Amino acid sequence: MTDTLLQIKNLNKSFGGVLATDHVNLEIERGEIHALIGPNGAGKTTLISQISGILRSDSGEIEFDGKPITRLSAPARSLMGIARSFQITSILKEFTCQENVALAVQAHYGHSFNFWKPVASERNIQDRALSVLESIGMADHASTMATDLAHGEQRQLELAIALAMDPKLLVLDEPLAGMGRPDSAKIIQFLKGLKTKFTILVIEHDMDAVFTLADRISVMVYGRMIASGVPDEIRRDELVRSAYLGVE
Amino acid sequence: MLKLNSLQNRRTALAILVVGACAIAPIVAGVLDEPYYINLFARLMIWAIAAISLNLILGYGGMISFGHSLYLGIGAYTVGIFAYYDIYNFYLQLTTALALGALIALVFGGICLRTRGVYFIMITMALTQMVYFLSISIEEYGSDDGLIIYVRSELGTDLISFDNPIHRYYLIFAAMIACLYFSHRLIRSRFGYVIRGTRSNETRMEVLGYPTFRYRLVCFIIAGVMCTLAGVLSANVEKFVSPDIMHWTRSGELIFMVVLGGMASIMGPITGALVFWLLSEFFSRITEHWHLIFGPFLILVVLLSPRGIDGLLSIKSSSND
Numbered sequence: 001m002t003d004t005l006l007q008i009k010n011l012n013k014s015f016g017g018v019l020a021t022d023h024v025n026l027e028i029e030r031g032e033i034h035a036l037i038g039p040n041g042a043g044k045t046t047l048i049s050q051i052s053g054i055l056r057s058d059s060g061e062i063e064f065d066g067k068p069i070t071r072l073s074a075p076a077r078s079l080m081g082i083a084r085s086f087q088i089t090s091i092l093k094e095f096t097c098q099e100n101v102a103l104a105v106q107a108h109y110g111h112s113f114n115f116w117k118p119v120a121s122e123r124n125i126q127d128r129a130l131s132v133l134e135s136i137g138m139a140d141h142a143s144t145m146a147t148d149l150a151h152g153e154q155r156q157l158e159l160a161i162a163l164a165m166d167p168k169l170l171v172l173d174e175p176l177a178g179m180g181r182p183d184s185a186k187i188i189q190f191l192k193g194l195k196t197k198f199t200i201l202v203i204e205h206d207m208d209a210v211f212t213l214a215d216r217i218s219v220m221v222y223g224r225m226i227a228s229g230v231p232d233e234i235r236r237d238e239l240v241r242s243a244y245l246g247v248e
Numbered sequence: 249m250l251k252l253n254s255l256q257n258r259r260t261a262l263a264i265l266v267v268g269a270c271a272i273a274p275i276v277a278g279v280l281d282e283p284y285y286i287n288l289f290a291r292l293m294i295w296a297i298a299a300i301s302l303n304l305i306l307g308y309g310g311m312i313s314f315g316h317s318l319y320l321g322i323g324a325y326t327v328g329i330f331a332y333y334d335i336y337n338f339y340l341q342l343t344t345a346l347a348l349g350a351l352i353a354l355v356f357g358g359i360c361l362r363t364r365g366v367y368f369i370m371i372t373m374a375l376t377q378m379v380y381f382l383s384i385s386i387e388e389y390g391s392d393d394g395l396i397i398y399v400r401s402e403l404g405t406d407l408i409s410f411d412n413p414i415h416r417y418y419l420i421f422a423a424m425i426a427c428l429y430f431s432h433r434l435i436r437s438r439f440g441y442v443i444r445g446t447r448s449n450e451t452r453m454e455v456l457g458y459p460t461f462r463y464r465l466v467c468f469i470i471a472g473v474m475c476t477l478a479g480v481l482s483a484n485v486e487k488f489v490s491p492d493i494m495h496w497t498r499s500g501e502l503i504f505m506v507v508l509g510g511m512a513s514i515m516g517p518i519t520g521a522l523v524f525w526l527l528s529e530f531f532s533r534i535t536e537h538w539h540l541i542f543g544p545f546l547i548l549v550v551l552l553s554p555r556g557i558d559g560l561l562s563i564k565s566s567s568n569d
Binding site: 052053054074075076079090091092094095103104106107108112113114115119120122165 | 455
C-alpha cells in the first residue's frame with residue numbers, strides 16, 4: 001500500500017524567460033528517502049524552495065499530507081511539518097549551537113509573544129534542543145558560537161536545526177556539500193538512521209550517497225523531471241545515462 | 249570563561265558607573281549649587297529612554313528607522329494639547345499618548361516593514377517628516393513656534409509632583425530604569441530571540457515557522473510606545489513642545505547615540521546618549537561650527553569600533569588575557 005505524503009502536480013516557476021521548473025510532477029511516499037538528482041542549474045533548489053514556500057509557484061498544485069498548500073506561506077508550511085535545510089549554510093551565526101536548535105524547537109512549541117520569561121529557563125525547549133544536538137553528536141558544541149564552527153560542523157548544525165522541528169517531511173538541500181570524506185560518511189550513516197523516523201527528500205550530487213540512501217530517485221534536467229523510480233531503474237534508464245550519469 | 253567573565257565585569261562596571269552617575273546627579277548638583285545640572289541630566293535620561301527604544305528595533309531587530317523622533321513628538325504634543333485644553337491629569341495624558349503612539353506605530357510599521365534596506369530608511373523618514381510638516385501647519389497649536397505648556401502633568405497626589413525638579417528627576421530616572429530592565433528581559437525572552445534571529449537571517453526564521461512580519465511589527469510598536477513615553481516626560485521637563493522635536497535630524501541623533509553606545513547592547517543607548525552629549529558640549533566649546541568636527545568624529549568611531557563603546561569593552565578584555 002502506498003501512502004503519499006507530498007504530491008506535486010504540474011508545478012511551474014520561471015525567472016524572466018527561463019523556466020526553472022517546467023511542469024514538474026513528483027510524489028513522495030510516507031517513510032521513504034527520495035533523492036532528487038540532476039546537473040547544476042536543473043532547478044532542484046528552485047523546486048524545494050517552492051515546496052518549502054520561500055518561492056511562490058507560477059502555477060501548479062502542491063498537496064502535503066492530504067491538504068493543498070500551494071498558497072500557504074513558508075512559516076505555515078513549516079508548522080504543518082515541512083522542514084528544510086539549505087545548500088548554502090543558513091544557520092544563525094551570532095547564536096550558539098544550542099540557541100540555534102532551541103529556536104527551531106521554540107517555533108513549534110506555541111507562539112513566541114512572550115516578552116518576559118527568559119527562553120533559557122524554558123526546560124522543555126532547552127532539553128529538546130540538547131537531545132537533538134546529542135543525537136547528531138554535537139553535544140560538546142552546545143555553547144559554541146555557530147560562526148566558530150568548522151564547515152563540516154556547520155553543515156551538521158544545519159541538519160540538527162531541521163531535525164529539531166520534528167517534521168513529517170525533511171527536505172535536505174545537499175547536506176554533504178563541501179564536506180570531506182570522513183565527515184560525509186558520518187552524515188550518510190546518520191541519515192540512514194533517520195530512515196525509520198522521517199520521510200526525506202534529499203538533493204545530492206554524491207552518487208555513492210544517493211544510491212546507498214535512496215529508496216527512490218527522481219532526475220531533473222533543465223527544469224523537467226525526466227525520470228523517477230527505484231535506484232536500479234534509474235541506473236538503467238537511457239535518458240538519465242545520457243543526460244546525467246553518463247557524464248561521470 | 250575568564251575572557252567572558254572579564255567582559256561581563258567590564259559591562260557591569262560601566263552600567264554601575266552610568267546608572268550611578270544618573271542616580272546621584274541631583275545630589276552632586278545640590279552640592280555644587282548648580283541646579284542647572286538637574287534638568288540637563290533629566291534631558292539626558294529622556295534621550296536615553298528614546299535611544300533604548302530605538303535600540304530594540306535598530307540594534308536587536310536590524311530595522312534602521314530614520315523616523316523614530318516621531319514618537320517623541322507624539323508624546324510631547326499629547327501632553328501639550330491636553331494642557332492647551334486645561335486637562336492636566338497625567339494618567340489620562342499618558343494613556344492617550346501611549347495608545348496613540350501604538351496606533352501610529354501599527355499603521356506606519358505596517359507600511360514600512362514591507363520594505364527593506366534603504367527603502368525602509370527612506371520611508372520611516374518620510375512618514376515622520378509628514379507628521380513634522382503637519383505639526384507645522386496647525387496654527388492652533390503654535391505651528392513652528394511651538395506650544396508652551398503652562399501647567400505640567402498632575403499626578404493627583406501631594407507627595408510627588410512634576411513641578412518639583414528633584415521629584416521630576418527621579419520620576420524620569422525610574423522610567424529609564426524600568427525601560428532598561430524591560431529591554432533586558434525582552435531580549436532574553438522568546439520574543440527577543442525571534443527578533444534577534446530575524447535580524448540575523450530572516451529566511452531561516454520563516455522556514456523555521458515564524459511569521460516574521462508579525463514579530464517585527466510588534467517590536468516596532470513596542471519601540472514606538474517606549475519612545476512616546478520619553479516624549480511625555482520631555483514635555484514635562486521643557487514645558488514646551490515644538491515641531492523640532494520630531495525633525496529628521498533628531499532621529500539621526502538617536503541613531504548616533506545607539507551606534508555610539510553599541511548596537512544590541514543593553515547599556516549601549518544610555519552610555520551612547522551620555523557620551524553623545526559630552527562630545528557635543530566639548531566640541532561646541534571649541535568652535536561654533538562644531539558639527540564639522542563632530543560628524544567626521546562619529547564616522548571615525550563607527551569605522552574603528554563598529555560595535556561602539558560596548559565593542560571597545562570586549563576588545564580590551566581579549567587583549568588583556
